[in-house]
Amino acid sequence: MKLLITRPMPDKVLAAAKARFDVTLRNDHAVLSAEELRAALRDYDVVMPTLGDRFQADVFADVPSPRATLLANFGVGYNHIDVAAAQAAGIAVTNTPGAVTDATADIALSLILMTARRLGEGERMLRAGQWGGWGPTQMLGAHVTGKTVGIIGMGRIGKAIARRCHFGFGMEVLFHNRSAVADAGVPARQVPLEQAMAADFVVVAVPGGPATHHLIGAQAFGAMKPTGFFINIARGDVVDEAALVVALTEGRIAGAGLDVYEFEPKVPAALMALENVTLLPHLGTACLEVRENMGLMAVDNLIAHLDGRALPNRV
Structure with a gap:
């Protein structure tokens, strides 16, 4: 499966993802642009988005037959994702509770x-x-x-x-x-x-x-x-x-x-x-081991999806 990771990640997280997926890492700390949001749904099987990557109803409406089947959010909060619109498009959403x-x-x-x-x-x-x-x-x-x-x-x-x-x-x-x-x-x-x-x-x-x-x-x-x-x-x-x-x-x-x-x-x-x-500049989870745990939890959700198992942290 082709996986898009929308932000730079700790090395441990990238290694775990690359062991099971064809990974494209977007090496940019800015949020996804309007076109990048739509391209993520069109061009990748699964996506690891995070805070600010606004997968809202209009994005799903513009990609009526998405290739993507899972948004494995990096973070416990997922209000940047319209979960109902994602589900209506056939896309599951997961998050990373507990790690933060x-x-x-x-x-x-x-x-x-x-x-x-x-x-x-x-x-x-x-x-x-x-x-x-x-x-x-x-x-x-x-x-x-x-x-x-x-x-x-x-x-x-x-x-x-x-x-x-x-x-x-x-x-x-x-x-x-x-x-x-x-x-x-x-x-x-x-x-x-x-x-x-x-x-x-x-x-x-x-x-x-x-x-x-x-x-x-x-x-x-x-x-x-x-x-x-x-x-x-x-x-x-x-x-x-x-x-x-x-x-x-x-x-x-x-x-x-x-x-x-x-x-x-x-x-x-x-x-x-x-x-x-x-x-403070949104430092709530800004510890290496915490960010590693968040990323590994997101990867666990991706692997479960890849293997056809129940998603551990479906929202």
Whole structure:
């Protein structure tokens, strides 16, 4: 089978793929263009796409008889793929759940600490040669230990964040989830969205897609405390970015830590101008062993398809 891999991959992943497939590696970090999306469906038996490769309904409509029969997504999130349209075209879709859980939860805690304790701001000051030495009132931030955290979405990643907050920082855990969660893994209370948003720290960990688009908007930010910090490690379009900018610039919330953006890689200039916002370039799973595990899971899905077996991670 001819396999298209749409982005550069770790060597271990490429070796595993090349052992079973005729691989074409697209050595470009940019997302697939409109023509490349359509060519992927026309010219390859299977495709390993990833974040930003927007296989939407119009793409499938333009290739009514695709050669491709599987999109083995590299990543747990697949809101860039219209799964219903793919299935209607006879194309299965898989993802890589589990491989990203701990790394993404670690980034959430990193953003909580960086934003509350003004770590990015402090490093910028020091590197600019503006640090004049220690002082009792220098760069006072917010204390994290013992505070409340409101987690929006209590799936694998949400539960991993809850464990870190509870056991690591003695935080009280509140969470909002669209379905009942019998066991959050730690002492925690399931509450309405507005109550979770009123915690000292709010962390968004829901999947992307139409059901969660702009879940967090002006009304949700209105439920936050002026001393609250907002963290997003989910998908950028879960948040109404314009409403977030308003909440920050008008001082309605204390700060934000973001690893994802509504229109990434574009980041609003208004966000970049704010010192109380920590901005990361989508580093949630950026560890070699994690990316290797993600890629190998995607290859496992491809091999199962090649061998005619049930797909391990069909979505």
